[in-house]
Structure formats: C-alpha cells, structure tokens
Amino acid sequence: MDLFDSESFDDRGVPACDADAPLAVRMRPTSLDEVVGQGHLLGEGAPLRRLLTPSSRDGVAVSSVVLWGPPGTGKTTLAYLIARASGRHFVELSAVSSGVGDVRSVVQAARRRIASGDEETVLFVDEVHRFSKAQQDSLLPAVENRWVVLVAATTENPSFSVISPLLSRSLLLTLRPLESDAIEELIRRALTDERGLGGRFGIEDEAVAGLVRLAGADARKSLTLLEAAAGVADDRGERLITVAGVEAAANSALVRWGRDQHYDVASAFIKSMRGSDVDASLHYLARMIEAGEDPRFIARRIMIAASEEVGMAAPEVLSTCVAAAQGVASIGMPEARLLLAQAVVAVATAPKSNATYLAIDRAIADVRAGRGGAVPEHLRDAHYRGADMLGHGNGYLYAHDHPHHVAAQQYMPDDLQGVQYYAPTDNGHEAMLTKRLAMIRNLLKKR
Incomplete structure (x- = not known):
C-alpha cells in the first residue's frame, strides 16, 4: 500500500x-x-x-x-x-x-x-x-x-x-501548460535557493534558453535537466553550467512521455495525414515512436485514416496499411518503424476523399431516424420451403444476366427510393467512380 x-x-x-x-x-x-x-x-x-x-x-x-x-x-x-x-x-x-x-x-x-x-x-x-x-x-x-x-x-x-x-x-x-517565462523563473530560483543548488553554480543565458526549450511546459523536467547539467559541470570540476553541459545532460536524460500527449499528438498525427503534410505526419510518428507508444495503436490509427481520409480515392492504400499493421505485429520494434513510416507516407501523399465516411454516416442517420421500410419482396431470402408462397424472390432479376451486369429493379425500401448516400469526389480513383456511378444510376432508373 x-x-x-x-x-x-x-x-x-x-x-x-x-x-x-x-x-x-x-x-x-x-x-x-x-x-x-x-x-x-x-x-x-x-x-x-x-x-x-x-x-x-x-x-x-x-x-x-x-x-x-x-x-x-x-x-x-x-x-x-x-x-x-x-x-x-x-x-x-x-x-x-x-x-x-x-x-x-x-x-x-x-x-x-x-x-x-x-x-x-x-x-x-x-x-x-x-x-x-x-x-x-x-x-x-x-x-x-x-x-x-x-x-x-x-x-x-x-x-x-x-x-x-x-x-x-x-x-x-x-491546469494550463507553463509558459517559457515561468519555466525560466523556476530554473533561476533553483540555482540560488538553499533547497536547490544554493548558488554553487552559475549558468549561461544560452544554457537557460536550452533548458527551457528542452523542458517544454514541464516544470519537473526543467529541474531534472538542470540537476543533470549541474552534475555534468561538477564532474568536470566547473562551476558554470554551459550549453554543452545541458546538451550532455539531455543526451543522458530519460525521454518522458506525458499521457496527455497521447491524445494531443495522436490528434495532430491524424490531422497531418488528412491534410497531406507528409513531413508533419512523420514528425508526429517519430514522437510517438520515441515516447514508447504501442506500435499496434499507431498502426490501427493509420488503417483508420486510410479508410476515413483516403477511401476510394486510392483504395490500394488501405491494403498497404493493413499489411503494415500485420508486419508490425510480426516484427516488432525497432524495425517496425519502417513499416509504419511507409504506411504514413502512403496515406499522407494519397489523393483524399471522405465520401465513404460521409456515406455510411448518412445511411446510419436514416436508420436511427426510423427510415427504411420492409425489404422489397423480390430481394427477400427465398432459400427455404414455402418462401415462394410468400412471394419472396418472385421477380428478382439476376444482375449478371443483364447488360453491363446491372439489373434495373428496386433495391431500396419504398420510403428511401431515390436517396443517394455515396457522392464520390473528383480525386484519384474516385474521378473514375464518379463517371461510372452516374452511368449505373441512370441504368437503375430505367426499370
């Protein structure tokens, strides 16, 4: 306890x-x-x-x-x-x-x-x-x-x-992240306070700036680095903390990863891939890797992005990301970083479309709103005794028996006829889908 x-x-x-x-x-x-x-x-x-x-x-x-x-x-x-x-x-x-x-x-x-x-x-x-x-x-x-x-x-x-x-x-x-001025105040206080270093060391202004930069908004980290830098100076028989001493201390200090950053960095990672900034995407990937983030979590986020942000604009990207995720599970770190990086580059540089994401959400919204009546009888399951007596399957048209393999018949429930959920963009592969889907929908109207 x-x-x-x-x-x-x-x-x-x-x-x-x-x-x-x-x-x-x-x-x-x-x-x-x-x-x-x-x-x-x-x-x-x-x-x-x-x-x-x-x-x-x-x-x-x-x-x-x-x-x-x-x-x-x-x-x-x-x-x-x-x-x-x-x-x-x-x-x-x-x-x-x-x-x-x-x-x-x-x-x-x-x-x-x-x-x-x-x-x-x-x-x-x-x-x-x-x-x-x-x-x-x-x-x-x-x-x-x-x-x-x-x-x-x-x-x-x-x-x-x-x-x-x-x-x-x-x-x-x-509590908000501490500003640079606040971190500097803590560092200079620790240098002179009897509880701290008690005035035994001086410090270069550039070294203070380096400590502030390395610490970010973390007061504890700034004091941990300061103590390590003072230790470097003491080992060298010096009483001045220099930029070189701070760099040496930082190289030996443990990398810390605040769990709050789990959400913020992951969010920036996803938004950078969505925004097609491949360099920012790789930066946030590197931060997660160096922080010890679970590579399986990273792989899952990349797979989701491949479908949500790229979708049918470049459907092959999802295959790349799934393969990377499987490889991560088989290989492990540190080599798995190469697979993650390849998947990230694929997502970030691919043409973008969220049409699939919007389409399924529109369809779900209709279902949740109670829209969608009975399944048309000709589409119902007819693979059991007595189904034909109920009219199930009667009049169904087998698509492969028709031109272009498109059978013009009713597929939507009565109350949703004419509703269109999927609206492809003109990006990448979806540019071709836009033309093909227009043709298909015209054929379906000719029933």
Whole structure:
C-alpha cells in the first residue's frame, strides 16, 4: 500500500524530503507565492485561490477537486497546499500501486477520525486515470458523504478517464501548460535557493534558453535537466553550467512521455495525414515512436485514416496499411518503424476523399431516424420451403444476366427510393467512380 500521510510533513506544511532527494522534489513550492503560472486558477476570487486561502477554512466546506493538466504543471503541489491551507489530515494514494482495499482502508480511518472529533481527511489520488471503473466507484460514497475531501490528479482528459458520477461530485480545475517565462523563473530560483543548488553554480543565458526549450511546459523536467547539467559541470570540476553541459545532460536524460500527449499528438498525427503534410505526419510518428507508444495503436490509427481520409480515392492504400499493421505485429520494434513510416507516407501523399465516411454516416442517420421500410419482396431470402408462397424472390432479376451486369429493379425500401448516400469526389480513383456511378444510376432508373 503506497500511502503518505500528514505525519510526514515538515514544518513548512509540505512533505518532508531528504537532502539528496531530486531537485524537483526539494524545490516544490511551499506557498502560493512560489507557485508559477495558473493565474486563471489562482487570481483573486478564483476557486482554487479560495481553497488555498487559510482564512477560508472556518465555516467553509472544501470541495472535492479533480486537477487536470500536463505533467509538471503543479498538480501534486496544489494538492499539498490545499491540505495545508484547509488544516485537514492529508493522505496520499498512488493509483499506480493502490487498489480498492487501500481506498477502503483510508476511508474507514477517515470516518473514525470524524467520529472521534478529529479533523477531516484530504485524500490525494495521484494519476487517478489509472484506477479502473470499480476502483473509482469505491471513492463515490466517501466523496458524496464527505468522509474525505478528494483531490484527484490526472494528465488525461477526465471526460474519458474519470467516471461521470465522480466528476459530478467534484470541482474540475484545468491546469494550463507553463509558459517559457515561468519555466525560466523556476530554473533561476533553483540555482540560488538553499533547497536547490544554493548558488554553487552559475549558468549561461544560452544554457537557460536550452533548458527551457528542452523542458517544454514541464516544470519537473526543467529541474531534472538542470540537476543533470549541474552534475555534468561538477564532474568536470566547473562551476558554470554551459550549453554543452545541458546538451550532455539531455543526451543522458530519460525521454518522458506525458499521457496527455497521447491524445494531443495522436490528434495532430491524424490531422497531418488528412491534410497531406507528409513531413508533419512523420514528425508526429517519430514522437510517438520515441515516447514508447504501442506500435499496434499507431498502426490501427493509420488503417483508420486510410479508410476515413483516403477511401476510394486510392483504395490500394488501405491494403498497404493493413499489411503494415500485420508486419508490425510480426516484427516488432525497432524495425517496425519502417513499416509504419511507409504506411504514413502512403496515406499522407494519397489523393483524399471522405465520401465513404460521409456515406455510411448518412445511411446510419436514416436508420436511427426510423427510415427504411420492409425489404422489397423480390430481394427477400427465398432459400427455404414455402418462401415462394410468400412471394419472396418472385421477380428478382439476376444482375449478371443483364447488360453491363446491372439489373434495373428496386433495391431500396419504398420510403428511401431515390436517396443517394455515396457522392464520390473528383480525386484519384474516385474521378473514375464518379463517371461510372452516374452511368449505373441512370441504368437503375430505367426499370
């Protein structure tokens, strides 16, 4: 059971940490003044500001909260500050290693504290999206009855990763990616703060810019890289962190992949293939590969794009993508990257048409709207005794016995006659289909 409770807080009201703890842990903000970014949540009158103001604890109920944002934007820090400001008992669970039994144990302890007149419990669940539906369900009674104040953190869209009943009982707060100025402020603070590097190292402005660029919007990553760069300088007997030191540190640092990027990068990947930008498509493919994304997931998205974005404008592309997916399953990484890249190039450079996609959605819309009467009798199954007595199959015209192998007869139900779902474009193979389909529809009208 991965538990952390308020008995492990230091005198600043945040979790105690050793002097050799990672720099990002040592530099965790201990007050609102140290929090950078998130002005939309921390401005005067904002919901999170009220939760974090100590004077608001008396007579004011603290709502359960779901904190959604990219990695390194301060979700865990805000959870600690909420517990500290509200004066409540603090317990932390990691959804990675905890189960329903752990949740029940915390809730039972929280109920005992309330019954004995002690303070309420703030339960912080990190990476709540990793909890199954059953595990999230186990939190509902505690939240609804206010046995605990839940603070849940997630990097994935709560609409998909958190059950609706839990969301409806919590305040959803979205943390935004940190701006470059905020990341630079954190880096320079860590250089001088006694909790950090304590002024033992200087740094080149170009090195700061490099750290900001490499970290993106992730505060934790910026401090991890800074600590690694300081280690490189120390190993060299230097007291100045240089661009070369940052580059060396970045080469040895682990590549991190925030699960929020799973959706954003996949979305950009699909839209780049749709937009025929082959270079952008390959860029996002590379990002997913380097992040360790499941190559089978990537292959599935490419197959879908081959049908949804290309369709009959270049029907052979789907065969290429299916073959690539089968090869990925057989070969595995890293060689499978070649198959994925070939499929991506095929989709991105192919003529585009979403006519098939629109056609099936139009047909489904009619079915859902209740349109579509009885199947015409001459099209019904006639392969059983007595079917002919019911008129099934009577008058059916076998298409291959007619010119152009097109039999002019009624195929649609009575209430949908004349409806056309498929409208091919003039792109690629569909240009030929446009002419052929016009001829076919003219022949069908001559019945």
